[in-house]
Amino acid sequence: MMSEGLRERSKARRREAILRAAYRLFADRGFEATTIADIAEAAEVSPRTVTLYFPSKLELATSRFDAFTDRLGTAVRDRAEGHSIVDSLEGWLRAEAADHSELDDLYDRMLELNPQVKAVANTRLTEVIQEGTRILAEERGETPDDFGPRMAAAAAAAVVCEVMCRTPREHDIETAMAFLRAGIAALPAPRPATDPGRPAPSGGPRG
Numbered sequence: 001m002m003s004e005g006l007r008e009r010s011k012a013r014r015r016e017a018i019l020r021a022a023y024r025l026f027a028d029r030g031f032e033a034t035t036i037a038d039i040a041e042a043a044e045v046s047p048r049t050v051t052l053y054f055p056s057k058l059e060l061a062t063s064r065f066d067a068f069t070d071r072l073g074t075a076v077r078d079r080a081e082g083h084s085i086v087d088s089l090e091g092w093l094r095a096e097a098a099d100h101s102e103l104d105d106l107y108d109r110m111l112e113l114n115p116q117v118k119a120v121a122n123t124r125l126t127e128v129i130q131e132g133t134r135i136l137a138e139e140r141g142e143t144p145d146d147f148g149p150r151m152a153a154a155a156a157a158a159v160v161c162e163v164m165c166r167t168p169r170e171h172d173i174e175t176a177m178a179f180l181r182a183g184i185a186a187l188p189a190p191r192p193a194t195d196p197g198r199p200a201p202s203g204g205p206r207g
Contacts, residue, residue: 018043026114027114057116061110061123062124063131064107075091086177086181100167156180
């Protein structure tokens with residue numbers, strides 16, 4: 001009888017084989033032109049097996065990015081006491097770089113060749129960045145609608161995309177984080193809430 005550990009490893013290998021086959025086909029034929037049957041044949045599994053792991057083709061295409069943004073969201077929300085959101089972002093980038101694999105490179109290639117999938121991925125990244133904007137605003141004593149947190153969040157999104165959409169290197173991460181920290185440090189101090197030029201708090205980030 002197959003042990004639990006062996007069963008889990010077998011499932012993980014099958015899942016990766018499906019992802020690998022799908023990303024190659026999406027890159028070569030395009031997302032719309034590729035069917036679940038095509039992916040199943042390339043992965044040497046049944047179409048039913050593909051849908052057991054990934055209920056829809058879009059879910060398959062974005063699953064790796066969803067896991068990526070889930071880890072980013074967790075790093076931002078569950079940061080250690082005394083760690084700023086920028087500290088957490090740097091720690092997350094370093095952990096992601098350490099786990100970077102050939103499958104990540106294949107996924108990036110697929111994403112670049114399928115704008116409709118990339119648009120969905122960018123939307124999901126924006127949602128995480130908006131959460132980061134709220135946290136950064138709290139750290140600075142501002143509201144998420146204030147210019148400073150929005151600028152910092154936009155820079156953070158650019159850093160994430162630029163570092164992770166290539167094979168990450170230690171020097172790249174150091175350069176990116178130095179840029180981001182310097183940019184945040186250059187923001188003017190928050191204006192007092194009684195400042196007549198400061199808009200009233202909105203109560204939260206815009207949807």
